[in-house]
Amino acid sequence: MLQLESQGTGTAGAAAPATGSAETAPVPITIVTGFLGAGKTTLVRNILTADHGYRIAVILNEFGEDIGIESSFVQSSEGLKTQEGEWVELTNGCMCCAVKSDFLQALESLLERPGGRRFDYILIETTGLANPGPIATALWTDAELESRVSLDGVVAVVDAVNIRQVAAGGPRVRQLGEQRSKGAVNEAQLQIAYADIVVLNKLDLASEEAVVRSEADIRAINSGVTVVRTQRSAVDLGLVLNRNGYRWGRGGRGGGRARRPGLQQVAEVVEAVYELYEIVSGPEWAAGEERVTRVVIIGRNLRTAAVRASWAAFVDTPAQ
Ligand SMILES: Nc1nc2c(ncn2[C@@H]2O[C@H](COP(=O)(O)OP(=O)(O)OP(=O)(O)O)[C@@H](O)[C@H]2O)c(=O)[nH]1
Numbered sequence: 001m002l003q004l005e006s007q008g009t010g011t012a013g014a015a016a017p018a019t020g021s022a023e024t025a026p027v028p029i030t031i032v033t034g035f036l037g038a039g040k041t042t043l044v045r046n047i048l049t050a051d052h053g054y055r056i057a058v059i060l061n062e063f064g065e066d067i068g069i070e071s072s073f074v075q076s077s078e079g080l081k082t083q084e085g086e087w088v089e090l091t092n093g094c095m096c097c098a099v100k101s102d103f104l105q106a107l108e109s110l111l112e113r114p115g116g117r118r119f120d121y122i123l124i125e126t127t128g129l130a131n132p133g134p135i136a137t138a139l140w141t142d143a144e145l146e147s148r149v150s151l152d153g154v155v156a157v158v159d160a161v162n163i164r165q166v167a168a169g170g171p172r173v174r175q176l177g178e179q180r181s182k183g184a185v186n187e188a189q190l191q192i193a194y195a196d197i198v199v200l201n202k203l204d205l206a207s208e209e210a211v212v213r214s215e216a217d218i219r220a221i222n223s224g225v226t227v228v229r230t231q232r233s234a235v236d237l238g239l240v241l242n243r244n245g246y247r248w249g250r251g252g253r254g255g256g257r258a259r260r261p262g263l264q265q266v267a268e269v270v271e272a273v274y275e276l277y278e279i280v281s282g283p284e285w286a287a288g289e290e291r292v293t294r295v296v297i298i299g300r301n302l303r304t305a306a307v308r309a310s311w312a313a314f315v316d317t318p319a320q
Pocket residue numbers: 034035036037038039040041042043069127128157201202203204205230231232233
């Protein structure tokens with residue numbers, strides 16, 4: 001069943017800055033990912049220029065040799081120039097920094113700027129070929145950083161026209177179907193798999209049939225993800241910021257639910273994709289219902305005997 005949310009143009013509905021938050025509260029981070037040319041920078045620019053009152057810092061995570069494209073967006077929109085690794089202040093108080101590799105260093109330099117004002121929000125824009133998993137993981141493997149920032153969510157921008165194939169000046173390359181060496185998963189799939197929300201962009205260029213097909217492709221990878229249709233990445237910012245999706249601590253996604261006393265009788269569902277996991281409270285156990293733990297593992301070329309043996313060793317009881 002499709003669960004879709006249509007979105008018009010405009011960025012109305014931007015989330016207001018958290019009120020009364022302590023100066024020491026962790027700064028939320030949203031990772032903006034998506035395949036080459038999907039509309040990531042357009043989304044980041046929309047967020048930076050929307051009337052939300054946030055003081056936002058953006059880290060453009062550039063792994064390639066050429067950092068010209070993203071920094072030119074800083075220059076053209078604000079008339080500023082930036083060197084790699086240098087923070088540039090925009091006219092509305094937001095900051096921008098392009099880094100080739102070590103975004104953690106950029107994050108630390110941002111948090112430790114002497115006399116620097118505190119930021120309400122941090123965006124990390126990945127390159128189109130990035131796997132967002134290690135970036136998210138790095139945020140919770142750095143114990144020092146973890147206390148000062150918190151991963152709020154992962155937004156994947158998807159090009160509704162080219163999600164299946166790119167025909168730019170060469171052989172037609174299928175973004176999702178592109179074959180990789182044995183065991184490797186392509187980045188377009190990983191970006192969708194890690195996402196809390198998919199911004200399905202370029203609706204002006206895609207037929208309704210292509211959009212519906214794209215939505216089905218997305219759901220096949222990440223069935224529970226929120227999909228928002230956009231043109232020019234114009235999305236209600238309330239949907240992408242402050243999702244509070246990782247409230248359960250290391251790597252956990254809580255779906256915004258907090259554990260409360262008195263709810264211990266509910267079943268918990270843990271859904272994990274690579275390093276990230278989501279914990280969602282299910283319904284209460286019914287009277288007399290057998291309380292069992294089930295583990296469902298989905299993957300390719302799984303060796304059942306090895307998985308069972310590994311599980312049995314882990315729990316120290318025979319697997320059933
Ligand atoms: N027609 C159309 N063009 C769009 C839309 N969204 C973005 N674009 C254009 O698509 C191009 C790529 O957009 P970007 O926002 O730079 O995409 P990106 O994902 O940051 O690209 P890379 O950083 O190169 O991977 C730009 O020329 C945008 O103006 C849209 O909804 N419709």
